[in-house]
Amino acid sequence: MREFLFVIFLFSNAAGFSQTKTYTHADSIKGKITKEREWWNVLHYEIHTTFNSNDSSVAGKNNITYKTLQSSQIMQIDLMAPMQLDSAIQNRKRCGWKQDGNAYYINLPEAQSANTINNIELFFHGKPHVAKIPPWDGGIIWKKDLNKFPWISIACQGMAGSVWFPCKDHMYDEPDSSSFFITAPKDLVSVSNGKLRSVTEAKDTKTYNWAVVNPINNYNIIPYIGKYVNFTDTFMGEGGKLDLSYWVLDYNLEIAKEQFKQVKTMLRCFEIWFGKYPFYEDGYKLVQSPHLGMEHQSAVAYGNGFVNGYMGRDLSGTGWGLKWDFIIVHESGHEWFGNNISVKDVADNWVHEGFTAYSENLYTEYLFGKQAGAEYVIGTREDVTNDRPVIGDYEVNRDGSGDMYYKASNMLHTIRHIVDNDSTWKSFLRDINKTFWHRTTTSKEIELYMINYLKLDLQKVFDQYLRTTKIPVLEYKLTKNELSYRWTDCVEGFNMPVKISNGKSEITLKPTTTLQKTKISENKIAFDNNYFIKQLELK
Numbered sequence: 001m002r003e004f005l006f007v008i009f010l011f012s013n014a015a016g017f018s019q020t021k022t023y024t025h026a027d028s029i030k031g032k033i034t035k036e037r038e039w040w041n042v043l044h045y046e047i048h049t050t051f052n053s054n055d056s057s058v059a060g061k062n063n064i065t066y067k068t069l070q071s072s073q074i075m076q077i078d079l080m081a082p083m084q085l086d087s088a089i090q091n092r093k094r095c096g097w098k099q100d101g102n103a104y105y106i107n108l109p110e111a112q113s114a115n116t117i118n119n120i121e122l123f124f125h126g127k128p129h130v131a132k133i134p135p136w137d138g139g140i141i142w143k144k145d146l147n148k149f150p151w152i153s154i155a156c157q158g159m160a161g162s163v164w165f166p167c168k169d170h171m172y173d174e175p176d177s178s179s180f181f182i183t184a185p186k187d188l189v190s191v192s193n194g195k196l197r198s199v200t201e202a203k204d205t206k207t208y209n210w211a212v213v214n215p216i217n218n219y220n221i222i223p224y225i226g227k228y229v230n231f232t233d234t235f236m237g238e239g240g241k242l243d244l245s246y247w248v249l250d251y252n253l254e255i256a257k258e259q260f261k262q263v264k265t266m267l268r269c270f271e272i273w274f275g276k277y278p279f280y281e282d283g284y285k286l287v288q289s290p291h292l293g294m295e296h297q298s299a300v301a302y303g304n305g306f307v308n309g310y311m312g313r314d315l316s317g318t319g320w321g322l323k324w325d326f327i328i329v330h331e332s333g334h335e336w337f338g339n340n341i342s343v344k345d346v347a348d349n350w351v352h353e354g355f356t357a358y359s360e361n362l363y364t365e366y367l368f369g370k371q372a373g374a375e376y377v378i379g380t381r382e383d384v385t386n387d388r389p390v391i392g393d394y395e396v397n398r399d400g401s402g403d404m405y406y407k408a409s410n411m412l413h414t415i416r417h418i419v420d421n422d423s424t425w426k427s428f429l430r431d432i433n434k435t436f437w438h439r440t441t442t443s444k445e446i447e448l449y450m451i452n453y454l455k456l457d458l459q460k461v462f463d464q465y466l467r468t469t470k471i472p473v474l475e476y477k478l479t480k481n482e483l484s485y486r487w488t489d490c491v492e493g494f495n496m497p498v499k500i501s502n503g504k505s506e507i508t509l510k511p512t513t514t515l516q517k518t519k520i521s522e523n524k525i526a527f528d529n530n531y532f533i534k535q536l537e538l539k
């Protein structure tokens with residue numbers, strides 16, 4: 001998610017973000033793979049939590065199973081104030097710790113040798129930071145539905161999972177699986193990622209156990225608690241039978257049954273373009289949320305009011321965006337880019353958001369044809385601000401500009417037209433999902449993969465669109481059937497090929513920053529608008 005419009009309005013402009021930002025010690029602790037993190041690899045979280053809406057508190061424990069990669073005795077665990085870590089237990093022994101802001105450096109009872117599997121139980125309680133404008137700022141949401149029943153959830157992308165539970169809170173290391181026991185008042189239903197394993201009842205409460213058997217980001221592990229009802233369906237896809245399960249508030253059942261019909265069309269389209277849905281074992285769920293939406297893995301948050309568009313609006317301004325439900329399409333697109341392929345550092349978040357924003361135009365194309373898809377993605381250029389680069393700052397938990405959505409998606413659209421072969425382009429999108437299947441990666445790795453797979457010299461293209469705030473300008477002059485041209489406003493060595501037409505046929509130019517000349521048979525040219533560039537005619 002990180003929905004760009006609101007991020008831009010509420011944070012970037014209002015706060016006047018500049019190109020350079022100074023970072024604190026706390027930013028480094030949060031964003032770095034510290035030595036207290038790198039020696040161990042998370043295998044599994046078993047989280048038990050009681051949610052109490054009467055006093056807005058949560059309490060529970062996280063039992064972490066991990067594998068040691070090197071020997072060490074100090075383990076970094078993250079938990080944001082005002083949440084408190086009560087105790088850390090290993091082999092029935094209480095561990096001491098040193099606290100540094102939101103990081104706890106836990107002193108394990110014995111030095112751990114490499115290549116062993118251990119676990120540690122972390123007990124916690126408190127009143128988690130409450131989200132002010134979810135899903136954009138992050139935190140817990142204590143809401144009431146229209147019938148005044150409690151409706152509770154969490155949105156914590158950016159802020160991250162440690163806003164409410166103790167964990168190893170860095171994107172590079174995901175648990176290979178996770179199990180979540182949610183305890184809440186008896187009259188409410190609790191939903192979370194993956195499949196429901198059990199429901200147990202006590203005097204006043206019910207505990208729902210949900211579990212995923214695939215790697216998952218911390219910010220994707222989310223409870224939804226409310227007066228939910230459920231309806232189900234199945235989808236026969238590339239991985240066989242996929243369970244579809246929908247959870248909505250009781251009074252929205254009928255409208256949801258109608259709106260959620262789009263899910264199967266969306267899944268069909270994305271399996272064609274991106275390959276098999278990445279989490280067949282965990283099923284696909286859409287869960288009504290007390291905020292607009294988020295890509296919570298196998299339990300996608302839906303709060304778009306059961307209307308098409310982005311809360312009824314079209315982000316592309318072309319009309320195509322009103323023909324489908326933005327949250328169903330965008331947030332589910334993240335199952336491939338974001339949840340299947342995840343970045344190690346949020347600075348590279350364009351890999352999540354750029355490809356997913358690009359999926360919106362592929363969906364438009366799937367429904368209405370190639371021209372419609374192109375119009376959609378080209379329309380979203382209006383939303384590009386070039387305020388700062390798409391790639392953020394590394395090791396400080398700082399992502400890049402909101403342009404990671406539509407500038408990056410337009411870069412991908414441009415590259416598709418450089419490739420100029422839809423079957424190669426489709427194979428690339430499918431194979432990248434296979435190559436990086438359930439993995440964390442970096443922008444650099446993705447760029448190299450694209451350069452090698454597509455056999456194109458794209459490095460300067462990536463540098464231009466992802467690492468500067470400039471849109472390249474093609475300067476040209478046409479006199480007596482002779483066209484002079486060159487790139488300006490670009491990185492050194494920028495060499496992106498570009499297509500033009502002389503009214504009769506297409507010509508591929510290979511401009512550089514040095515002026516070149518070529519003969520044109522007709523004394524006129526037209527540019528291909530699929531390339532995200534500017535043109536400047538020299539008089």
Ligand SMILES: [Zn+2]
Pocket residue numbers: 001002003330331334352353356
């Ligand atoms: Zn998104």
